[in-house]
Amino acid sequence: MYQYDEHDQRLLDQRVAQFRDQMRRHLAGELSADEFRPLRLQNGLYIQRHAPMFRISVPYGHLASRQLRKLAHLARGYDRGYAHFTTRTNVQFNWPKLEDVPEMLAELASVQMHANQTSGNCIRNITADPFAGVAADEVADPRPFAEILRQWATYNPEFAFLPRKFKIAFNSAAEDRVVLRVYDIGLDLVRNDAGELGFRVLVGGGLGRTPILGEEIKPFLPWQHLISYCEAILRVYNRWGRRDNLWKARIKILVKALGPEAFAREVEEEWANSKDGPNTITEAELARVSAHFAPPAYEPLPAQDAAFDALLADNKAFATWVKRNVRAHRQPGYAAVILSLKKTGTAPGDVTAEQMDLIADLADRFSFGEARMLHEQNVALADVRRADLFELWQATRAAGLATPNIGLLTDIICCPGGDFCSLANARSIPIADAIQRRFDDLDYQHDIGEIDLNISGCMNSCGHHHVGHIGILGVDKNDQEWYQVSIGGTQGNGTTLGKVIGPSFALDEVVGVIEKLLETYVELRHEDERFIDTVQRVGTEPFKERVYADRQPQRKAAHV
Amino acid sequence: MPTASRKGKPPMSDKIIKNGRVVTDDRLTVSLAEGEAATDIAVPAGPVLVPLAVWQARRDELLARARSGELGVWLAAGEDVAALADDLALLQVIGLHFPKFTDGRSYSAATLLRTRYGYQGELRAIGQVLRDQFNYMTRCGFDALQPQAERYTDEQLEAAIASIDDFTQPYQRSVQDPLPLFRRVERGSGREVQQ
Numbered sequence: 001m002y003q004y005d006e007h008d009q010r011l012l013d014q015r016v017a018q019f020r021d022q023m024r025r026h027l028a029g030e031l032s033a034d035e036f037r038p039l040r041l042q043n044g045l046y047i048q049r050h051a052p053m054f055r056i057s058v059p060y061g062h063l064a065s066r067q068l069r070k071l072a073h074l075a076r077g078y079d080r081g082y083a084h085f086t087t088r089t090n091v092q093f094n095w096p097k098l099e100d101v102p103e104m105l106a107e108l109a110s111v112q113m114h115a116n117q118t119s120g121n122c123i124r125n126i127t128a129d130p131f132a133g134v135a136a137d138e139v140a141d142p143r144p145f146a147e148i149l150r151q152w153a154t155y156n157p158e159f160a161f162l163p164r165k166f167k168i169a170f171n172s173a174a175e176d177r178v179v180l181r182v183y184d185i186g187l188d189l190v191r192n193d194a195g196e197l198g199f200r201v202l203v204g205g206g207l208g209r210t211p212i213l214g215e216e217i218k219p220f221l222p223w224q225h226l227i228s229y230c231e232a233i234l235r236v237y238n239r240w241g242r243r244d245n246l247w248k249a250r251i252k253i254l255v256k257a258l259g260p261e262a263f264a265r266e267v268e269e270e271w272a273n274s275k276d277g278p279n280t281i282t283e284a285e286l287a288r289v290s291a292h293f294a295p296p297a298y299e300p301l302p303a304q305d306a307a308f309d310a311l312l313a314d315n316k317a318f319a320t321w322v323k324r325n326v327r328a329h330r331q332p333g334y335a336a337v338i339l340s341l342k343k344t345g346t347a348p349g350d351v352t353a354e355q356m357d358l359i360a361d362l363a364d365r366f367s368f369g370e371a372r373m374l375h376e377q378n379v380a381l382a383d384v385r386r387a388d389l390f391e392l393w394q395a396t397r398a399a400g401l402a403t404p405n406i407g408l409l410t411d412i413i414c415c416p417g418g419d420f421c422s423l424a425n426a427r428s429i430p431i432a433d434a435i436q437r438r439f440d441d442l443d444y445q446h447d448i449g450e451i452d453l454n455i456s457g458c459m460n461s462c463g464h465h466h467v468g469h470i471g472i473l474g475v476d477k478n479d480q481e482w483y484q485v486s487i488g489g490t491q492g493n494g495t496t497l498g499k500v501i502g503p504s505f506a507l508d509e510v511v512g513v514i515e516k517l518l519e520t521y522v523e524l525r526h527e528d529e530r531f532i533d534t535v536q537r538v539g540t541e542p543f544k545e546r547v548y549a550d551r552q553p554q555r556k557a558a559h560v
Numbered sequence: 561m562p563t564a565s566r567k568g569k570p571p572m573s574d575k576i577i578k579n580g581r582v583v584t585d586d587r588l589t590v591s592l593a594e595g596e597a598a599t600d601i602a603v604p605a606g607p608v609l610v611p612l613a614v615w616q617a618r619r620d621e622l623l624a625r626a627r628s629g630e631l632g633v634w635l636a637a638g639e640d641v642a643a644l645a646d647d648l649a650l651l652q653v654i655g656l657h658f659p660k661f662t663d664g665r666s667y668s669a670a671t672l673l674r675t676r677y678g679y680q681g682e683l684r685a686i687g688q689v690l691r692d693q694f695n696y697m698t699r700c701g702f703d704a705l706q707p708q709a710e711r712y713t714d715e716q717l718e719a720a721i722a723s724i725d726d727f728t729q730p731y732q733r734s735v736q737d738p739l740p741l742f743r744r745v746e747r748g749s750g751r752e753v754q755q
Contacts, residue, residue, distance in 0.1 A: 003749075005747055005748035005749070006748060007729055007731075007741060007745065007747060007748075010728070010729060011727060011729070011730065011731065014726060014727050014728065015727075017726075018723075018726045018727075022692060030716070031692075035661070035690060035692070038661075038662055039692055121662070121664075151731040151741070152731060152732060152740070154731055155696075155727055155730060155731065155732075156731075156732050157667060157695070157696035157697075157699040157700050157730070157732065157734055158664075158667045158668055158671050158696075158700055158734070159664070159667075160664060160667075160693075160696055161661070161662050161663060161664025161667070162664060227740070235668050235671075238664055238665060238667070238668045239665055239668050239669075243663060243665075273676055278733050278738065278739050278740060278743055279733055279740055281742075282742065282743070284742075285742040285747075288742075288747060288749070291749065292749075
């Protein structure tokens with residue numbers, strides 16, 4: 001993974017010093033709460049329901065074992081022994097002390113980590129395919145480009161006070177694993193007819209109150225122009241994006257107002273001034289950064305391993321885990337493994353200090369010292385020898401990290417919700433917990449098959465409910481928690497937004513609603529049809545009918 | 561009739577940071593109050609910054625004062641810098657306004673004035689100008705930083721100069737650093753994460 005040189009380190013150290021002084025002045029009364037707010041947000045520090053929340057950036061989801069150990073150390077020393085992994089490959093602490101944050105930043109900087117721009121109206125953490133460099137369907141490795149763009153975005157003087165937050169993602173494979181179309185800028189790594197590498201550029205995606213899917217504004221941007229073109233997009237947005245209304249300030253609103261074609265023309269006009277200028281990425285810089293992402297020292301291994309096959313045949317639990325949690329690898333004899341952070345009884349994405357230490361140890365033993373975060377709030381070890389899988393399974397099983405539920409009903413994407421987040425309208429963790437408990441039976445989950453169930457505690461959509469096959473959104477109605485249910489959303493190549501099935505439900509009704517949706521699916525499904533396939537074939541109507549059929553007429557649902 | 565007000569009151573109303581140093585400055589920023597028309601507002605004598613609308617309405621009348629540097633023009637955050645494109649050779653002072661420090665439009669305006677339009681004169685940040693943005697402002701081409709008069713004591717303003725150098729070798733190309741880091745320095749291959 002990328003290793004800092006003296007320049008990266010000096011910049012990060014200067015950032016820590018800057019924030020330390022800002023915190024000092026704030027505590028001394030020289031920096032008002034209003035003046036301090038954007039500064040602390042751009043250093044990951046929120047003031048939350050119970051305590052500050054501190055959000056640490058993990059660029060494109062890559063974590064070295066030493067970094068994981070540092071997170072475990074912070075969890076023990078500054079928090080309550082655990083952390084939360086988010087849908088945007090950030091790590092959140094929910095119980096730090098405000099005045100401790102500069103010291104936490106200094107500790108992070110000692111392992112090349114930071115909380116740069118993890119909040120605020122600026123360019124946020126950039127995400128990329130979690131299986132970059134190992135996926136068989138990859139066009140090219142996105143990480144060098146993600147790192148180059150990270151550097152351009154970090155402490156960028158022109159774009160620190162945008163109309164609203166700004167999120168960028170890279171897809172680099174045939175199968176979209178980053179939900180590219182929900183990003184402000186989606187960069188799809190492609191080759192043109194001449195075999196040259198570049199990007200299909202999408203803009204204007206985003207979830208939130210007005211979910212919109214990104215539209216293509218450039219079919220092929222040669223990679224050399226990545227910075228100058230993104231700068232043109234950001235400049236158009238910074239100058240002309242709306243600032244009068246928080247809810248209409250994302251770039252998606254500007255793109256929609258102008259239309260993608262007109263927006264593209266604005267960008268082209270702006271870009272014409274800087275194209276081929278100093279921001280053009282050089283071959284040397286790409287080579288320098290790419291060297292950090294060279295494949296690890298794989299052993300030459302046979303594709304087939306008789307001992308492994310025998311274990312698979314003999315041990316049903318192991319075979320189930322391999323089927324659900326292990327992914328193919330382009331290197332013969334290797335596999336990518338997903339450790340589940342979705343064990344029933346644990347808030348989705350929560351991970352203890354002990355688990356982080358263990359993942360670090362396992363990464364060192366089995367995966368070249370690296371782990372990766374997935375936007376589904378799980379962790380992957382991307383380079384594991386197939387011959388080591390059994391041992392890895394045993395070690396992770398003992399630590400509650402081997403639930404064979406990846407892609408299944410209990411692999412829920414869930415924001416922290418009203419238990420922690422001051423933005424939330426409703427709690428989300430109790431919903432996830434109730435669903436996990438009700439459907440904990442693995443045989444049932446395997447019968448239901450692949451399904452994405454996403455929960456957000458409010459319209460900010462951190463739980464990506466719009467793109468869940470089943471999406472649950474917490475809403476507030478007369479100070480009561482209600483839940484709106486949608487079905488038919490999908491992530492991936494054919495990303496679509498789900499449709500709300502009708503009036504909202506009380507907290508204790510939600511599990512029953514999910515149950516009815518699943519029953520309807522089981523009755524209507526064709527062979528080999530996933531839940532989402534059935535919804536797409538028959539539409540939402542049969543599901544709605546079933547869910548609302550036996551609702552008492554006098555028990556009025558909240559219309560929200 | 562009152563047509564302009566000094567930005568705030570003493571004790572330290574006349575200090576700004578210019579080229580990294582605290583200097584005394586008595587330039588008045590003229591604003592159009594509600595109901596006032598650009599065509600008939602009185603422009604006070606001495607160093608002033610006038611709104612774009614006043615400049616556009618009375619360019620001929622104000623031309624000599626602009627050429628001498630006594631009169632400059634300020635742009636509101638939403639105003640397009642292209643409106644001054646033809647006057648940049650003669651204007652010696654341009655102000656860009658920050659209605660709130662969280663409104664970042666003037667960073668792009670400054671960048672464009674300095675790069676695309678090649679403006680060489682004084683570029684002054686006015687409005688809600690705070691020390692924690694000095695580094696970004698300077699990198700975008702502001703050479704004059706005018707916090708609101710009541711915001712900092714003389715001592716605080718002197719201390720605030722340090723913020724200009726918060727980042728000494730940034731990643732980006734900017735007005736201050738015409739080359740991005742990867743063209744500016746020889747970059748290393750990195751080192752292992754230290755425990």
